[in-house]
Amino acid sequence: MASDRISVHRTLADYREDGCAKIQYPELPDTSVIICFHNEAMSVLLRTVHSVLNRSPDKLLTEIILVDDFSDQDHLKAPLEAYIARLPKVRLVRTEKREGLVRARLLGYSLAKGTVLTFLDSHCECSEGWLEPLLGPIAEDPQTVVAPIIDSILDKSMAYLKSGRSAAHIPIGVFDWNLVFHWGYLPEKDKKLRKDPLEPVKTPTIAGGLFSIDREYFTKIGTYDAGMDIWGGENIEMSFRVWLCGGRLLIAPCSRVGHIFRKTSPYNSIPGKNVFQKNSMRAAEVWLDEYKQYYYERFNYRLVDFGDVSERLALKKRLKCHPFEWYLNNIIPELYVPRDTTAGGEIINMKDGICLEITSRTVHGPVNTYTCHGQGGNQFWLLTTGHQIRRDDHCMRGNGNAVDVEPCAKNNTAQHWLYREDDTLFHIQSESCMDLQDRKPVLAKCSGNRSQKWMWKRRTQAANSVKESSFQQAI
Numbered sequence: 407m408a409s410d411r412i413s414v415h416r417t418l419a420d421y422r423e424d425g426c427a428k429i430q431y432p433e434l435p436d437t438s439v440i441i442c443f444h445n446e447a448m449s450v451l452l453r454t455v456h457s458v459l460n461r462s463p464d465k466l467l468t469e470i471i472l473v474d475d476f477s478d479q480d481h482l483k484a485p486l487e488a489y490i491a492r493l494p495k496v497r498l499v500r501t502e503k504r505e506g507l508v509r510a511r512l513l514g515y516s517l518a519k520g521t522v523l524t525f526l527d528s529h530c531e532c533s534e535g536w537l538e539p540l541l542g543p544i545a546e547d548p549q550t551v552v553a554p555i556i557d558s559i560l561d562k563s564m565a566y567l568k569s570g571r572s573a574a575h576i577p578i579g580v581f582d583w584n585l586v587f588h589w590g591y592l593p594e595k596d597k598k599l600r601k602d603p604l605e606p607v608k609t610p611t612i613a614g615g616l617f618s619i620d621r622e623y624f625t626k627i628g629t630y631d632a633g634m635d636i637w638g639g640e641n642i643e644m645s646f647r648v649w650l651c652g653g654r655l656l657i658a659p660c661s662r663v664g665h666i667f668r669k670t671s672p673y674n675s676i677p678g679k680n681v682f683q684k685n686s687m688r689a690a691e692v693w694l695d696e697y698k699q700y701y702y703e704r705f706n707y708r709l710v711d712f713g714d715v716s717e718r719l720a721l722k723k724r725l726k727c728h729p730f731e732w733y734l735n736n737i738i739p740e741l742y743v744p745r746d747t748t749a750g751g752e753i754i755n756m757k758d759g760i761c762l763e764i765t766s767r768t769v770h771g772p773v774n775t776y777t778c779h780g781q782g783g784n785q786f787w788l789l790t791t792g793h794q795i796r797r798d799d800h801c802m803r804g805n806g807n808a809v810d811v812e813p814c815a816k817n818n819t820a821q822h823w824l825y826r827e828d829d830t831l832f833h834i835q836s837e838s839c840m841d842l843q844d845r846k847p848v849l850a851k852c853s854g855n856r857s858q859k860w861m862w863k864r865r866t867q868a869a870n871s872v873k874e875s876s877f878q879q880a881i
C-alpha cells in the first residue's frame with residue numbers, strides 16, 4: 407500500500423560519496439539486467455524496472471529480462487504484460503513450475519544477450535550512477551564479480567535509508583560456520599593498505615541478490631548449482647567457487663542500490679522442506695572439503711537429502727580449483743575456525759534440563775536459557791583450548807554475578823572458563839561456578855549443587871585435530 411502511493415518513477419537523492427561522480431571509466435561493456443520474481447507487488451516490481459531504465463546509460467543497457475517464477479497473483483499476468491509492452495527494452499518470460507531463484511535466474515541467463523549479466527531482486531531501486539562502478543572492474547578483468555553497496559528501503563514506508571556502510575566503513579561480506587552470509591567490515595590493517603577509498607574492495611562473500619558478472623565468465627565458472635531450490639545458499643556457493651577457482655569478488659563503494667528487506671524470510675516455512683539447509687549442504691559437500699564437519703556440527707541436518715553433487719565436483723576438478731583451506735588462509739584469515747576445541751554442542755543444566763542460548767549472533771547481552779531444541783544453532787557452544795566458551799565471534803563472560811556474551815578477546819580473563827571433571831563451569835577470574843537460578847545463569851560460590859552441573863559433550867584429542875599442522879603453518 408505504501409508503495410502504491412508513490413510514483414514508480416520517484417526521484418532519489420544522489421547517495422554517492424564525494425568523488426564517485428567524477429570517476430572516469432574506460433570503455434564499459436553493456437549489460438543485460440535479469441530480475442526474477444515470485445508474487446512481487448506490481449508497483450514495487452515496476453519501480454525496480456524504471457529505476458534501471460531511468461538511471462542506466464542507454465548504451466550500457468542491452469535489455470531487462472523479467473523472469474516470473476510461477477507467480478499466481480493476477481496483476482502479474484495480463485496487466486504486467488500490457489504494461490511492459492510499452493517498454494521496448496523489457497521482456498518477460500515465465501517458468502513452467504515454481505523453480506526458485508537459481509533456476510529462474512538461469513532461465514534469464516539462457517536468453518540474455520548482454521556482454522555482462524546484472525542480477526537484481528524484484529524489490530530494488532538503483533540510485534544515481536549505480537551501473538558504471540559495477541561494470542568498470544569487469545572491463546579491467548572479466549573474471550570479476552562485482553556487488554554494490556546495498557541500502558535499505560523500509561518495508562512499511564518505502565523510505566530509502568542510506569546505509570552506514572561507506573568508504574570510511576567499508577562493508578565486506580563474510581559468513582559463519584552455519585554458512586549464513588552476514589556483513590562485516592574491512593579490517594583496519596587492510597583499510598590502511600588502500601590508496602583510494604573509493605576503489606572496489608575484495609570481499610570474501612556477497613549477499614547474492616545484486617551483482618554483475620561477465621556472461622562468458624558466468625558460463626565458464628559453472629553458472630549456478632541448478633540443484634539448489636527456492637532460496638538461499640547460492641550466494642555462499644558462488645562466493646567460494648569464484649575465489650577458489652581463480653576469480654575475484656568485489657564490492658564497489660560508488661554503486662548504491664536500495665533493497666526492500668523483510669522481517670522474516672517466507673521460504674523455510676514449507677513443511678518438511680528445509681530448502682536452505684539442502685542448498686547449504688550442497689555447497690558444503692562440494693567446496694568445504696574436511697572443513698564441512700564444522701558446518702554439520704553446528705546443525706543437526708545430516709538427514710536432509712541434498713541430492714547428487716557429482717557434476718559440481720566434476721566442475722571443481724575441471725576448473726582446478728584450490729582446496730577450501732586456501733580460501734580460509736588467503737581470503738578470510740579473520741574467520742574463526744573451530745579447530746582447537748575440547749567440548750562442543752549444547753550446554754544442558756543437570757538440575758533443570760534446560761540449555762544455555764543467545765538470541766542472535768550479534769547481540770552483546772545476557773546468556774539466556776530455553777528448552778533444549780537439539781538443533782544446535784543458537785544453543786551450540788564450543789570450549790576452546792584458550793578457555794573460551796564461544797559461539798562464532800562471541801564469548802561468554804562473567805560480569806559481576808551475571809553471565810553474558812561479548813566479542814571474543816583472547817587475553818580477556820573475564821572470558822576464561824574451565825569445564826571441570828565434576829561437570830562444573832568454573833570462572834577462573836572470580837573463582838566461582840556457573841549456577842542456574844530462576845532459569846538464569848549466574849556466577850555463585852561453588853557449592854557442588856546439581857544446579858551448578860552442566861552436561862556438555864567433551865571431545866577426544868583425535869576428533870579435534872583437523873589439519874592442526876597446516877593451521878600452525880598458516881599462523
Ligand code: UDP
Nearest residue numbers: 442443444475506507510527528615636637
Ligand atoms: N524468488 C524467486 N523464486 C523463489 C524465491 C525467490 O523468483 O522461489 C525471487 C524473489 O522474488 C526475489 C529474489 O528471488 O526477487 C530473492 O528473493 P528474496 O528477495 O525473497 O530474498 P532476500 O532478499 O530476502 O534474501
Ligand code: MN
Nearest residue numbers: 527615665666
Ligand atoms: Mn530481496
